[in-house]
Amino acid sequence: MRIGVDIGGTKVAAGLVDATGAITQKVRVSMVSAGTAAAGFGAVSSAIEAIFAAAPEARAAVTGIGLCSPGPLDPKRGVVINPPNLPCWRGFPLAAEVERAFGVPARVDNDANAAGLAEVLWGSGQGNASVFYATLGTGIGAGIIFDRKIYHGRTGSAAEGGHVTVDYRGPRCGCGKFGCIEALASGPAIARLAQGKLAGGASSRIVELAGTLDAVRAEHVGQAFGEGDAVAKEVLDEIALLLTVWFGNIVDLLEPDCIVVGGGVAAMMSPYFEHISATLPKWSINQRAAEIPLVMARYGADAGIAGAAALCE
């Protein structure tokens, strides 16, 4: 039994996770991200204490506490370096502080790395040694698992899969690069693509659902697609192509055993998974690219909790 703690800029979610990866308790508290380091740590502690309060037997049974934190961070030392949305922590030894406060081993990693590990240990990637995991939503995060372990790279900054450029003359990404898959196929990119197609005033269920063109979000495109809207289909066809190009790059570099995707955009795109797999050989030099399973993640909103807990395995 282990505790997984998912730390964000505004909230801390913690959960008790059993040996099968099931989350048996779950709490959520506000994060204190802009105060002192101690105040930020206090929020984390209170989430862990709330788990113990809800499940008193856990206090003796928990064998480790894993934590996902915004990066950059050093997963080897468990130190949070200087996340833009956690100004409270600068070079903060999060793992060591948790170990001191709770007396069990603690591990720290970023959410996508951790979620990828949880999918391999307990979720849709089970039975595979090497998995490319991606979470497709407002942003695109990724985790690379080799031999059932997180691949970190030189300083812990590997697996930034959302920032692979597939169109170097394309639109600028929030990260500063151009034509990253995140800039082209994340939720906001889907909304922008739909808005562009509808700017001429064409009628579409997308705008009906959103109210106004400005209010269009990826969810509206997804819902309109489900209702058979032609513009929504045009948009998601383009997103499917972009994801295929991106997966083709991943397969050509890493040839993973399996690709696991989670997040709202992944769910929206799941009707395309078969098509993406079938067309992957056009965008990969790998003659056997279509054999690589492309599957939906087990964990949705709880991916951070499950992932954090997986760090303790």
Next chain:
Amino acid sequence: MRIGVDIGGTKVAAGLVDATGAITQKVRVSMVSAGTAAAGFGAVSSAIEAIFAAAPEARAAVTGIGLCSPGPLDPKRGVVINPPNLPCWRGFPLAAEVERAFGVPARVDNDANAAGLAEVLWGSGQGNASVFYATLGTGIGAGIIFDRKIYHGRTGSAAEGGHVTVDYRGPRCGCGKFGCIEALASGPAIARLAQGKLAGGASSRIVELAGTLDAVRAEHVGQAFGEGDAVAKEVLDEIALLLTVWFGNIVDLLEPDCIVVGGGVAAMMSPYFEHISATLPKWSINQRAAEIPLVMARYGADAGIAGAAALCE
């Protein structure tokens, strides 16, 4: 002491390689690629025998024979599957045949994987655990070394780094994909880029060196660049940008300890290495991308021999 054998569609090169990676003997014979499997193997055997003839002490001292073969191949079983330019071999158990004929362990891999390993063991990547190796020439090949071992992926087809798409709306690559770095920055792509710029009839040292516009090759662009030609600089500036975009993708996915590049185009581009490293942070989300060394390979034309020998370490 080990023997490295580099098998191509038209020739077989073999060498005797010592514990420091130095090649102390070298032979070259014609490959018989279109006959029977036995005839093809005969060419390989004769190259190995020629090494023993030149260095009789090697027959007792050699502890392994490594072989690079065109792919696809199965490096785990040492089987050559069905290379287009080696029609003699279909499912040919090359490693087993070499072991039977010469009585020492044999290993088979593709040339770029093997050359990457040689750079880590004996060359410019020494001291690093995780290295991205690329050979830039008529094509662009790559090898990924993690923990001082070749990373193969699911079936041995990982590390096709030359076929990472950075411009999915770009020109078609020989592999069928669009906008692969090989289609944009290999030797032939450099020649095409120069020809395009010179098609209007502008005067340039490039055409003087080549004789005619049609005869322009990458080497002429490189030589003209060295002589200060403005069009050649324009071309290589663009190639440097493309390589930076590509390395940015590699760093964001793999964050290697070091990037080692070999081949004619790499040599031609070496005056740009410092610039590429300095601008890498623009094309990587990694705040420390510029720290990753970008270095020329130790091995040039002998990379296949050294790489094959490295497989026996």
